[in-house]
Amino acid sequence: MRNNDDFFDKNVIAIMKLIEKNNFSVEIVGGAVRDYILSLKDSKIKSNNIDFDLATNASTEEIKKIFIDHKLILDGEKFGTVKVLLDEKLYEITTYRIDGSYRDKRRPERVYFTNEIKNDLSRRDFTINAIAMKSDREVIDFFGGMDDIENKIIRCVGNPEERFEEDYLRMFRAIRFAVSLNFNIHEETSNAIKSIVNNRKELFNLISNERKYKELKIILREDAIRGFQLLREHGLAWRILPLKKQTSLKQLEDLIENLIRGFEIESDWYVKMGLIGYGMESILGRKEGQKLFTKYLIDLSFPKIEREYILNLLEYQELPPSIMIENPDEKLLLKWMRDYEKKFVYNNSHELKKNIFRNYLQFQ
Template sequence: MARPADKATATWVVRQLREAGFQALFAGGCVRDMLLGIRCNDYDIATDAVPDQVRALFGRVLLVGAKFGVTMVLHRGRKVEVTTFRSDLSYSDGRRPDGVRFSTPEEDARRRDFTINGMFYDPLDGRVIDFVGGRDDLRRRVLRTIGRADERFAEDYLRMLRAVRFSVRFGLRMDGGTARAVRRHAASIARISGERVFDELSKMITHPAAGRALELLAELGLARHVLPELFDPPELWARAADCAGKLARRGDLPLTLGAMMLELDARAISRRLRAWGASNDLRDAICWLAVRREGWRTAADARLCEFKRLQAGEHFRRLRTIWAIVERRETGGLTQARRIARRAGQIAPETINPPPLLTGEDLKRQIGLSEGKRLGRVLAELRDRQLDEEISTPREALELARRLVQGAD
């Protein structure tokens, strides 16, 4: 699997294109990040070479979106996206242009979303090419669309979420006209596929400034269309945003999303995560956390076998973190969180989820039990007693099983 382009690889691609007589420049986010002094993890190139010309020039090229002028050059284990300067035609689906016309660097810049993403950079002479005022906006710490905000958002309504994410990530003030356009079109975010919305939301809530991002989503009217379940009643959103803000620095998506959705029931969580195209593993994790949201009240005093089953869960550490936030919010203290931590620390790791002392086959062979509910009840009781540390050997388990069967008879 090829890795994203580094600066050296991208510069090599630019040089090859230029030596072949084409224009070629770094484009978009990598230019923004360089001007901000942020480490760039990927570099994109814009050129006047069309895909067939790019393929003829380089040995290994993937035509990932040739009709939109997009190719991927592979070089020494790296992949570099190379896109032909273009102007986009109409956007009838609110996501992709119906067609493109290959054009000039200036026209290419003016089709992009925000001024901070519309700049070019010549790595061979160290020159920034800015047709849209992106450099000035970065200096002024402003996020602004290129051209009319209503048009830019109508081309792809996901840009409204990107506006929030970029504003918060880079500490920018959203331009008044841009913000007003978001409010006008907020309901249209529901027209965007759940997968794309979830991708943007995931990036937001795992960023250290997630709390501010969620506040801005609500201020601009986007939140109730992205997660309508958290507006019934309306105060759910404020609590969800508060939880997410406390946890975002951990960069842990299941934890932060689990805290946000904690007050929803499992069916509502499953419906929303399916609509977003989230993985089954993530859906199961969030539901597991939500079902146990009130457990902080009783966990420290729960039967040992029940506590160990919680401890054995893959997401127990996340659950304890969420419990602590909820307890502090409801009581102002962390009494139960400390008791739970002490109890968890006193349990030997090898006793949390040890192999069963006996199996169903053992019971069928040694005491003549047959398949059915009776066998299941005996196995369950043996397991509880083992986790309670009342029995610790197969012999003790077998004696207990005989007593259970005789008692039932």
């Protein structure tokens, strides 16, 4: 196994050394540790855009004293978090804590601070995200996360039903991690998802739209075929599509099957979203399907530019050559649009043309 010292942001190590110099413990926690361990075997995994979160036994007051000469953001102080600004980047430092009850199925109503890193790691979702690392690269792993990374397994920390009841989005995150890391979901974790889905019909409404959008987008980007197969297997595919009241279970199953076949052909995530819209139109009719799909994109908090782009693709039902998506060229794209206008006439064709062109460039 190779070394990968370049993985860590130099500011992270400097922050840790300063905290340690003041006789406090501090560790990198969460996804950054997971990705570092994965990077030791796969050089393609980089630390670009990775957030380095730190956990410590120092209180927020003590952290503020240590970093008194730095710009601090204190909006998370209630939950034990102080953000330090270094080189125009924020670094979160959070006091070890235990979470209280999750009545809103997203955030704990209150937190309790602790001196033990084990207590802090025990509240996390999956074992692969419950590993901590010291500044000297010493790994702290109480819950078998290293073994699960080695064996490519997504497993909850502790009781899986309790972890999912705390935050229903974790069920979608289990699918997302399985897809993005090419891991398998542990049997007990998988069974817990199925049990909750069967007994908590309201669960999808308790997940914020922004969080659903993020998970769906990652699944479509990484491996939509396996993602939707896992969503279907766990009863979550029906929770992602807004058709249940209008359609029979057989129609939904046929739609998922057709989407998976379509995903085998299309590679771009936004085209795959268009396929979902097309599937709605095929079941409900063009007018009703498009109306519901538009509402669906709005409800999921898709940014306006993405929403317009996907709806335009659905309206045209034809795409420019893939070379224009991979290497956008203004002259080629405008020529394709002129040729395309010969086939279709719209009252707002000029405006639509400008919008599509603008969106293509902004999506690169």
